[in-house]
Amino acid sequence: MTSLGATGSSASVVFIEIGAVALVLALLARLAGRLGVSTIPFYLLAGLAIGNGGLVPLDVSADFISLVAEIGVLLLLLTLGLAYTTTELRHGLRTGLLPGVTDAVVNFTPGFVAGLLLGWDTTAAVLLGGVCWISSSGIVAKVLSELDRLGNRETPIVLNLLVLEDLAMAVFLPVAAALVTGRDLAATTITVAVALGVVAVILLGAMHLGGRLSLLLQSGSDEALLLAVFGLTLLVGGIAQRLEVSAAIGAFLVGLALSGPVQARAADLVGPLRDLFAAVFFLFFSFQIDPADLLSALAPAAALAVVALAGKVFTGWVVAGRAGVGRAGRWRAGTVLMARGEFSIVIASLGVTLADGNDLRALAAAFVLITAIVGPLAARFVTGSPFRSSVS
Amino acid sequence: MPEVSETLLPGVGVRLEFTTVGGERVAVLNHRTGRREIAVYDRDDPDACTTALHLNAEDARTLAELLGASPVSEAVAEVQQHIEGLAIDWVTVPEGSSFVGSTIAEGAFRTRTGTSIVAVLRGDTTIPAPGPDHRFERDDVVVAVGTSEGLAELRDLLVS
Numbered sequence: 001m002t003s004l005g006a007t008g009s010s011a012s013v014v015f016i017e018i019g020a021v022a023l024v025l026a027l028l029a030r031l032a033g034r035l036g037v038s039t040i041p042f043y044l045l046a047g048l049a050i051g052n053g054g055l056v057p058l059d060v061s062a063d064f065i066s067l068v069a070e071i072g073v074l075l076l077l078l079t080l081g082l083a084y085t086t087t088e089l090r091h092g093l094r095t096g097l098l099p100g101v102t103d104a105v106v107n108f109t110p111g112f113v114a115g116l117l118l119g120w121d122t123t124a125a126v127l128l129g130g131v132c133w134i135s136s137s138g139i140v141a142k143v144l145s146e147l148d149r150l151g152n153r154e155t156p157i158v159l160n161l162l163v164l165e166d167l168a169m170a171v172f173l174p175v176a177a178a179l180v181t182g183r184d185l186a187a188t189t190i191t192v193a194v195a196l197g198v199v200a201v202i203l204l205g206a207m208h209l210g211g212r213l214s215l216l217l218q219s220g221s222d223e224a225l226l227l228a229v230f231g232l233t234l235l236v237g238g239i240a241q242r243l244e245v246s247a248a249i250g251a252f253l254v255g256l257a258l259s260g261p262v263q264a265r266a267a268d269l270v271g272p273l274r275d276l277f278a279a280v281f282f283l284f285f286s287f288q289i290d291p292a293d294l295l296s297a298l299a300p301a302a303a304l305a306v307v308a309l310a311g312k313v314f315t316g317w318v319v320a321g322r323a324g325v326g327r328a329g330r331w332r333a334g335t336v337l338m339a340r341g342e343f344s345i346v347i348a349s350l351g352v353t354l355a356d357g358n359d360l361r362a363l364a365a366a367f368v369l370i371t372a373i374v375g376p377l378a379a380r381f382v383t384g385s386p387f388r389s390s391v392s
Numbered sequence: 393m394p395e396v397s398e399t400l401l402p403g404v405g406v407r408l409e410f411t412t413v414g415g416e417r418v419a420v421l422n423h424r425t426g427r428r429e430i431a432v433y434d435r436d437d438p439d440a441c442t443t444a445l446h447l448n449a450e451d452a453r454t455l456a457e458l459l460g461a462s463p464v465s466e467a468v469a470e471v472q473q474h475i476e477g478l479a480i481d482w483v484t485v486p487e488g489s490s491f492v493g494s495t496i497a498e499g500a501f502r503t504r505t506g507t508s509i510v511a512v513l514r515g516d517t518t519i520p521a522p523g524p525d526h527r528f529e530r531d532d533v534v535v536a537v538g539t540s541e542g543l544a545e546l547r548d549l550l551v552s
Contacts, residue, residue, distance in 0.1 A: 151431030
């Protein structure tokens with residue numbers, strides 16, 4: 001059943017179901033706002049509740065929802081690309097390579113090792129490494145802003161680290177996508193090489209033609225700009241997918257290519273659209289998880305979370321310390337980085353076709369649920385007394 | 393004028409800070425959205441800011457008015473001599489520049505390049521300390537202060 005084909009009574013059922021789910025998500029988003037935590041864990045729980053074996057299983061049309069969810073991923077990556085100016089990216093690369101490598105080694109390794117310990121194949125373990133590695137830039141930015149920490153000395157270091165993680169995603173996602181297609185070693189090597197080549201070509205194109213493209217889009221109404229950016233994102237994403245580079249990366253590079261006033265306008269315009277589609281993506285991700293799988297994944301996820309949370313604290317501690325930040329600031333930098341979110345889910349969703357895909361999905365969901373809730377709480381906690389008074 | 397240090401906040405904007413004569417460290421956060429925050433650093437924990445005043449673009453203009461004319465333009469000459477790494481540059485807005493007809497605020501030049509536009513020369517007239525709603529015309533000569541890197545970026549932007 002597809003959305004366009006659904007007519008008459010079947011369409012009405014779909015509308016009622018989707019409408020009811022959207023209203024529930026709206027309530028959850030308000031609740032999350034009230035509690036000052038990320039909406040992502042709430043959306044994941046809602047997906048579990050309406051999935052197979054959940055509290056109120058819904059028989060929604062999977063074709064339609066999965067398409068919307070895919071667009072959600074593209075828009076998430078597009079807005080990520082739109083978030084940074086080329087100056088910031090260059091500055092991040094120039095000053096942050098060592099912190100970035102520290103972050104990657106310290107935080108990728110636990111996930112990768114955990115995957116191997118669980119007896120998964122290497123590809124699934126690599127994906128779990130990615131899930132474990134990338135902090136949620138959405139949650140981190142929100143926490144920093146809410147706690148009025150944007151002025152703090154450690155904040156530029158934290159933000160630079162997020163820039164590097166996001167750039168690292170531009171390499172990691174296509175490599176992961178190539179690994180998932182899973183052929184023999186030689187074929188995989190070729191796929192990876194092609195993927196990286198395509199990324200490099202698009203990136204170069206984005207750097208050189210980005211200015212001209214932005215100028216081209218600049219004049220014209222908001223409506224025209226929104227449609228153009230949306231269309232471009234899907235088009236480039238689709239072509240990238242065709243070339244077996246992940247579609248998400250195509251979208252990310254479109255975001256990077258836009259610059260100047262167009263970049264800011266596009267970010268404002270796409271924001272609400274992204275919220276809508278991304279909510280569906282998170283919902284659909286956990287919709288496909290059997291709650292029983294999630295329950296059995298809770299223990300390993302909790303164990304991994306303990307190591308992964310400590311890993312981020314260590315990363316923040318080292319990176320902030322290197323920049324001359326004091327003890328309290330080093331704690332703040334570490335704890336604010338703890339939360340994993342959107343990109344962990346994006347990475348895990350790459351692996352759905354793998355033999356261990358279901359386990360990966362359940363573990364990633366449980367892992368994100370834990371870290372996305374504990375991270376902001378920990379970040380708030382270190383603002384309190386014991387950590388402040390420890391400053392000499 | 394004390395030394396103003398500038399830090400990029402990727403995805404957010406720019407942070408400018410200086411130490412007052414009284415020894416307090418003050419930061420102004422320029423968000424890309426035009427929002428401003430004023431933060432005062434903690435004396436016990438110099439990495440953290442204790443209070444923050446949140447201003448939208450209009451509040452910021454009001455506050456700037458109340459505090460007096462832009463000290464930047466007054467101090468340009470002095471700054472140029474005293475602060476290492478800071479430069480001043482003149483850029484003509486050419487015909488076909490994408491910023492002809494758009495305002496300084498729309499261009500968000502300070503946020504994007506870290507440079508400050510301190511004056512605009514139009515024909516025989518000088519517009520000192522143009523406001524954010526100053527609208528560029530063809531052949532305007534823009535006088536800006538910033539790092540030489542930032543000024544190069546500004547030049548690239550304006551002639552694009």
